[in-house]
Amino acid sequence: MTAKKMILNINGADRMIVCDPETDMLADVVRRLGLTGTKVGCKAGQCGICSVILDGEVVRSCVKKMKTIKDGSRVTTIEGIGTPTNLHPLQLAWIVYGGVQCGFCSPGFIVSAKALLDKNLNPTRQEVREWFRKNRNACRCTGYSPLVDAVMAAAKVLRGELTMEDLNYKIPADGKIYGTGYPRPAALAKVTGTCDYGDDIGMKMPQALHLAVVLPGVSHARLLSIDTSEAEKMPGVEKVITHKDVKGNNRIMWPCTNVLSKADGFDRPILVENMIYHCGDVIAIVAARTREEARAAAKKVKFECERLPEYLNILETMMLDASQINKDYPNIYIEAPVIKGQDTRDVIKESAYVVEGSFYSQRQPHLVLEPDTDQAYVDDDGILTIHCKSLFLQLNIFTLAPGIGYPADKMRVIENPTGASFGYALSPYMPAIAAVATLATGKPVTITLSYEEHQYITGKRAPSFSNAKLACDKNGKITALEYEIAYDEGAYTEAADVLVQKGLRFMGAPYKIPNAIGLSKTVISNHAVSTAYRGFGAPQCYTCSEQLMDMMAEKIGMDPLEFRYINVYREGDESLNGNKFSVYPMTKILDKLRPYYREALARAEREATPERKRGVGIACGEYNVTSGPNDHAEIYLELNPDGTVTHYNTWQDQGQGADAGTLIHTHEALRPLGLRPDQINLCMNDTAVAPICGPSAGSRSHYMAGNATINAAEQLMKAMRKPDGSYRTYDEMVAAGIPTKYTGVADTTGLTTDLDPNNGQGNPTAEYTFGVFLAEVEVEVATGKTKVLSMKCIADVGVIGNKISVDGQALGGMMHGIGMALSEDFDDLKKHKNLIGGGFPFIENVPDDLSVEYVISPRPTGPHGSAGCAELFQSSPHVAVINAIYNACGVRIYELPARSEKVKTALAAKARGEEIKQKKYFLGSELHEKIDYIKAHPFAPEK
Incomplete structure (x- = not known):
């Protein structure tokens, strides 16, 4: 090891450092100085998390060796751009435009954007995007467009066209922040680099x-x-x-x-x-x-x-002669059925149209930018x-x-x-x-x-293999569905019981299907452990059923949107599991989409060339809200001596905005007290001081924590209320011997039932969210490369609680969907071990034209009419892209992701006039034989 003394001008001040010029990177040096606003993600120069400005140029400091840096060089880190009490316009814009979700990438982006605006104070959106592409600034949460919005707004301030006061969020005159874009409380620390993440704490x-x-x-x-x-x-x-x-x-x-x-x-x-x-x-x-x-x-x-x-592939472990991998249980260790209506064999035989297909969804890596710590x-x-x-x-x-x-x-x-x-x-x-x-x-x-x-x-989204057959009558009404789906759970059984249930609930959603049989299975392999991923278990189903919907529409000569329109749930319809819903918004959602869809079709026809085909695809989606039968959550609300209120919970924040959700629920529930947002304190995510709020999963937290907050608020205000209708102070409460801290409870008992293990009938969750995705793509015929030009979502997630949080989940979910459709995978253990190898979607892979609009159906059991939101947005956007590829060039990709070489091969086969034969997977048994056996041997719980 060698040592060298250097002087660097860091954030305007000369700093003496001693480093090893051969092994130390610039990121190591600035972090050792305590400037941990510079984060380190991939440590390979692939993500731009560590961006700093070195002598006026953006560099990725995690791969910038000290031996390449001149003595006396000027370095600007996020700490030198602004402080919590003196924000730079970029930092404020990041807060108000929803540029902060998890916030791990925010310092790197803001530093990079600062270098851009130092050179070009009036960039176009495309120039901003090109800057981030060139400097490899990566974000996994936002879909990028809010970040570009923030740069454009900050540039206006720097040009004198907008003031910081104009830019900042303003509380409405009525004081109500629920339903607005109130900034998340944690954003200030994240944009200034003062937030310590796990590695910083270590x-x-x-x-x-x-x-x-x-x-x-x-x-x-x-x-x-x-x-x-x-x-x-x-x-x-x-x-x-x-x-x-x-x-x-x-x-x-x-x-x-x-x-x-x-x-x-x-x-x-x-x-x-x-x-x-x-x-x-x-x-x-x-x-x-x-x-x-x-x-x-x-x-x-x-x-x-x-x-x-x-x-490494469950097609091997499902073979009848396959070796048993784990001595304690068989390779296929859960097989759960759904059985509804008449015998599907008879119904399908009498149906006017039938389509079938087999599909594969890949092992999608989460590709977070902060490695586990x-x-x-x-x-x-x-x-x-x-x-x-x-x-x-x-x-x-x-x-x-x-x-x-x-x-x-x-x-x-x-x-x-x-x-x-x-x-x-x-x-x-x-x-x-x-x-x-x-x-x-x-x-x-x-x-x-x-x-x-x-x-x-770390775990990945479970890969899945599915076979399915869909039938409909001469008028295009669905008559029957038969399917089987096998999830690759990987080496261990983590959350397999929840995953297998999703295969029973979301295949064929959100359509009225009167007759159905299905099998959902979990299977062991020696690959990565499968675990929760936004949309848990549902995207695999939609890979199958939403392609079948397009295939059926084509077979009967009907527009894909109109085919969906006549089959989606209407008032009183039942799901595949026999449950009814509190709201039925799908026809409104499709009506709202229709003009955009028609415009997209016309645009694709107008702008397509023989070399670059254009296509349009849609896909419907649905997801549950709450995590299972008898879901339960608790929070505390406490009145403090100074008249403020503290909310205690364990609503775990992965970047989705648990802090904003907690604040707005509390503010809205306590509106009669007239509290300002800054009079609500948050004490979150420490099991020593906060009660069990439950998992941040199943799109449940906003719903469950919100209802628990309302319950606690009602108790607190009842205790504070005087006979004349005014409210006691803290001192008056203590003097009267009235408690100042209350436990709020939310529970779905009575709203939910578990699925019957013999037929999959039941309703394990309290509410649902619904939506449709519209994708426009361009396929380059010579290479097979697909570019997504735009994506729009029309969604119903109930009353919107925090606009920038919900919009952020929508845009981020669509970005993940694009990645799932085209590039992301963790299959090859040598190739897929980093961000680029795993198919990470950088800004050039995600269109600037990402948007979401809402149909709002207040949920009768939801807090303030809200439901959840996050997982709907990653339910089926990937299938909209796959359907758009088929619409563009007539080749259907049955096995994801649709990498360019796969599309190119299919196009070449089509050009030769070859019929692309679908393989049908063997998933451990013959479907009808297995269902007949289950009917003859029903599960009976031990007494």
Whole structure:
């Protein structure tokens, strides 16, 4: 190691630094100075998270070696652009235009935009987009268009055409902020770089040991031995931890509660004991004084293993002669049916039109920009405290206590500010790694995965294979649906019981289908663990059913929108599961879309060329609100001595705006008290002080936390109310012996029923959201490359609570949908281990023309008429793109993603006049035989 003293002018002041010019990157140096507003994501120069301005030019500081920087160079970081009390116009614009969701990318974007406006104070939108493309600024949350909006607005301020006061959000005259674009409270810290995310917190724990994990490099093997002796001798190493050091049963105790499951859910070890089931299994953990020392030592851990056949595709594990991967349960371990109406064989035989197809949805990676990061320690009271990303803080306690060997009542989990999750952080696996390490060493620990490690260890959207047959009468009314869908759950059973249910509820939604049979299955493989991802379980269904809708419309010679229009739910119609809805907005949604659709068709016909085909596609979607039968949430509201109110909850924020949701619900529920927004304090996401609000999943949080807030507010105001109708002060409450803190409860008991395991009939969730997506694409015939030109969503998510939060979820969901359609995948373990390899959609891959409009049907059971929103927006936008490709050039892509080479191959086959034959997947059984068997052998619960 070498050392060099340098002087850098950082944010206007000369700073002396000492660095290793060969190994230190500029990001390392500025972060060591405490300027942790500069975040580090991919550490490969692919995401622009770490952008700083070096001598007037934007650089990605995570790959900018110090030896390439001249002494005396000028460096501007986010901290030098503005402060919380003196914002730069870009920072304010980011706040008011919804540029902040998770906020992890915000400093890098703002720094990059500052460099642009320093050079060009009057850019066009396309110039802004080109700047971000050139400088590789990536965002996973927003869909990019709000970021461009923010730059354009800030430029107006800098040109003197707009004042900061004009730009800022203004509370309406009536004081009501519910339904407006009230900025999220956390945005200020995120745009100024003063928000500490997990890795920042770890850096600021000087007493903490740094952890590095040892991965197997194989996907299926028998572990024969581990030799840690050489690693233990490495500099700075405190301990090398293996399964023998785990004090509990070394299992993630997450039960698989589906009554049909042949697996109990307790199959995932924290540290490998004797079997490796996928490449993300952790064999050992190295704890050392520094991150560099831990990583160096991890390379010295030696292990021997006996390689076993790797089953990376469930088509292999569903074969009748396939080897059983896990000795404790069969490869297909849940098979759940839906059965409705008459015998579909008879109905289909008598139907005028029938189409069928087989479809594959890929293993979609979440591609967050912040790799997973966790901290853990035992405090002076003996409380094991874990800092992490999480969609369900208390789940970490429930599932980890037996596995790590620590009392659940002595565990505390705190959510760090989170650089997005989109679902993967429901898993308690990395918190388990941190907890085991702190208990084994007796010291605080911190770990931040490399991006490659993050890709291997964290869960992904479950791939799926589906076969389906759709029938309709001569008038185009759907008569029957038959289908089977098999989800690749990967190496372990995490959330399989919830996932399999989605395959029963969203295939064929949102259409009236009187007769149906279906099978939904979860299947093991040696690939990445499958876990929650926005839209959990539904996009796989729509990959199948929304393509079938287009195929049927073509067969009968009907417009795809009109075919959908005559078949969507109308008042009183039932779903495939026999449930009715509180609202039926689909005809209104399609009516609102129709003029845009007609304009898009005319535009495609007008602007298409033989070399560049244009096409239009639509896809309907539906998703549930609340997570299952008898959902439950609690919050606290407390009146404080100064007249303010504090709201306590564990509404976990992954970037969706839990802070804004909490604030606006509380403000609206307490309107009679006349509180200003700044008189409402938020105490969130710490299990030691806040009650169980439940998972940030199932689009449930706005609905459940909102209803619980109303319940608590009613109790508090009733207690405060005097006989004359005025309200007691805090001092008057205390003097009268009246409590000042109340627990609000929301519960869906009575609104929901579980699905019948014998026929899939029931209604597990309280409300639903509905929508349709319209995509315009251009296909380059010579290469097969597809470009999405625009996407529009018409949605009904109930009354809008916070406009910029809901819009942000819509635009971000559509961006993820475009990625799912065209590029994103985690299949090849060598190619797909980073952002670019995994198909990340950068700004050039996402159209500036993304938009959402709403039909508003107040939900009778929802808080202030609201429902949830996030997951609808990622239900089916990908299928709108796939349908648009077919509309453009006449080739249908049955297996996602529709990469250019796949489209090109299909176009070449079409040009040769070849018929593209559809393969039908073997999914472990013949559908009718299995359904007949289920009917003859109904499940009967044990008495």
